[in-house]
Amino acid sequence: MTSPGSPSQTRALIIERLVGDSGEAAQVIGVGRGMAERSQLLLQKALAGGLGAPVTVDLQAVEVGRVPEARSRAGETFAMTVVSSPTSADAMTLVMDAPAIAVMVSALFGGDPDQPVAPIDRDLSQIEIDVATTVFQDVAVALNGSGRRALDLRLPVPRAMSGNEARRRVLRDGAAIRIIYGISTPTDTGTVTVMVPQRILLATRGATADHGDDQTTEFDWRARFSEEVMRSAVRLEATMPLARLTLGDLAAFQPGQVIELEEDARIQAKLSARDKTLFVCEFGKLGQNYTVRIRHPHDGGQDFIDGLMPG
Template sequence: MTSPGSPSQARSLIIERLVGDSGETDQVVDAGRAMAERAVPLLQKGLSGELGIPVIVDLKAVEVSRVPEARSRAGDNFAMTVVGSPASSDAMTLVMDSPAIAIMVSTLFGGDPDMPVSPIERELSSIEADVSTMVLQEVAQALNGSGRRSLELRLPAPRAMSGIEARRHVLRDGAAIRIVLGISTPVDSGSITVTMPQRIVLAGRDATASISEDDHGTSWRARFSEEVMRSTVALEATMPLARLTLGDLANLEVGQVIDFEETAQSRARLGARGQTLFVCEFGKLGQNYTVRIRHPFDAGQDFIDGLMPAGAGRA
């Protein structure tokens, strides 16, 4: 096994192993360009409908990049949002520079598109952040696609960040593709930069066939699975308290004590993201409270137990 020649090379190797190797440059750029070219007419139509005035949207560049470089060309005052998908929590990072924000705000509030707008040289106001969110939502929607090509983005997009929050937001490193869209009027122009991990662009889109022909499809799917398995979730343990009538519940008062049922300790439930996963036993180990997994949660059995008298359910 040959070791990397320098610390920077070692870091790059580790990162690529964690987030997935990059694809072939030509293949990635072609897939990204095809996606952008399909989206531009939809975006121009969507923005014109929101603004009531035609705004020129054109494709400036499609190039390979790294995810943390998403805001590297946006200057000091920009708006940014990160949109997730089932495949990745950071499937799309959208950055709108201050000239584009100024154009959108001026046009939306009745500014003359034939007159230059004043540049934004300060922190964004709440209204400017809201307008930026609306525009970035339109961009994400246009690029999301539909059917087989859909990225399945979690829309609507989160509210745009700006200022210190946007500059300090941590972007996970990885091979990416950068799509630069131009937003312009006859006298002003700005840009919106869309950065996506290369694996998101390639998976399930036009490049899928050629990847499969080279037997790389399984490899890409494995990297998806690895990334999902590395994601973190918050676990919640709950215990059944008691069965009360609605009348009893309505009569509860502050300070009133409610007894646990006798079997409550053995019927604790462990869940994540609103889904119950296991039935557990509540206990204590030293100074720490614990739950011990008894068996996987069975929704069907739980429904049946709910129809039976207390204590007659599953042991």
């Protein structure tokens, strides 16, 4: 195997190996188009149910891209959600632009299909976010499939995000297939963009999936994803409980005041990462360094019961 010719090429190769290889563009587009075309009719039927006005769903494009490009064509106002699967936290990213949201809201509440829909140039309302979430659910169900070739998405989809939350959401880089659906009435049209990482698409519906060795492929991707997760760095935090005090006592605290620890505080230290408690530990000292010794895994159920019955 030849080495890349420059540091930037080496860096790109390493990143690509971490987030998943990309397939041959023609093969990936072919697999994505087949999936999108089979799902179009299902999506049309799902969106048509219960609407006060007719809405047309058409497949506008199937192309290769990168996952972070999901928002690149959505403008300033859009809704977004990220759907996970057993093998990936970002198995599908869905983005719905403001014109598509306006079309669906108008159709849902009986707007005149022959009149232009008022554009949305502000932050989305809660109703508009709920409508976007419903559309995302229908799209995900239509594309998910069934049987050995299913994407195994965790449904229902998470509630759509919008505004700064959606714009600032970090999307893991990686090669993807971009599927763009058009949602339109006779006067207006908008788009729903679906990004599926190529590592997910090819593992379930690619060339290897067609040869009857789905279990081997799934195992390989699970192992690869697990290795990537295990290399992630997390910050550990150890905390010790203080005595129970009233709000009045807390309000009376002064600088320099000494707070007495509970008798068993030393053996009730808790080790956590990313705001999730992992272990109950014992606080101590080894030489000049303070330490925590793991006693047992944290029991969330017991912790909840202890909170209901203090003391």
